[in-house]
Amino acid sequence: PPLDTLEKAVVSTQSTGRHQLKEGEKIFLMGSNGFSSVLKECGVEAVGHGVHEPMDLHSFSTFQPDPTVKFVVGGFDPQLTHTKMTKAFIYVREFGAEYICTNQDLVCPLSSSRLLPGTGAVLAGLTAALGHTGKVIGKPSPIFFDIVALEHGITDKSRVLMVGDNLLTDIQFAANSGIDSAVVYTGVTKPKDVTESAVKPTYCLNSVAELL
Secondary structure, X not given: OOOOOOOOXXXXXXXHXXXXXXXXXXXXXXXXXXXXXXXXXXXXXXXXXXXXXXXXXXXXXXOOOOOOEEEEEEOOOOOOOHHHHHHHHHHHHHHOOEEEEOOOOOEEEOOOOOEEEOHHHHOHHHHHHHOOOOEEOXXXXXXXXHHHXXXXXXXXXXXXXXXXXXXXXXXXHHHHHOOEEEXXXXXXXXXXXXXXXXXXXXXXXXXXXXXX
């Protein structure tokens, strides 16, 4: 059958705002200003994003969180600091805020020759301190597939192919969601990685052009 494509993108930031948080909700955000803008469009008020001035031990001991914040949301945050992470930790551990993470990517490609630490790596300190990963909305959680399927009316999983370059998120996401997958060797994964990994794609591609 012909290859069907969707014209509208669904990203984990949008999914967090639309499906996991209610309009009028206030959250503590570890994420970019762009993420904050997406949440604002969904009627969610984000506090905590941006640059935080360093705090000393006394300041931490007297820190008073906003009692109206019910969620801590972690995404890719190039401005994450110990101060911001500690505030998030206090919100979750002491004040019962629910911790939501957009994805668990350990690395993300900046170019064909350079990788950057991804969301999962950046948030690893908070995850380790809390002792849990929180509720993962994006890959590799099947929650994300359920959201995409709902928004696009997808009912036949046999017509879905997950294409990505990361075995631990993209391809594991496909396995968790019960759909076929294709790993592309233009990003973080190389042929030897597939051979050595317990996570196996349905197909292996040198380029997405092989789909056409």
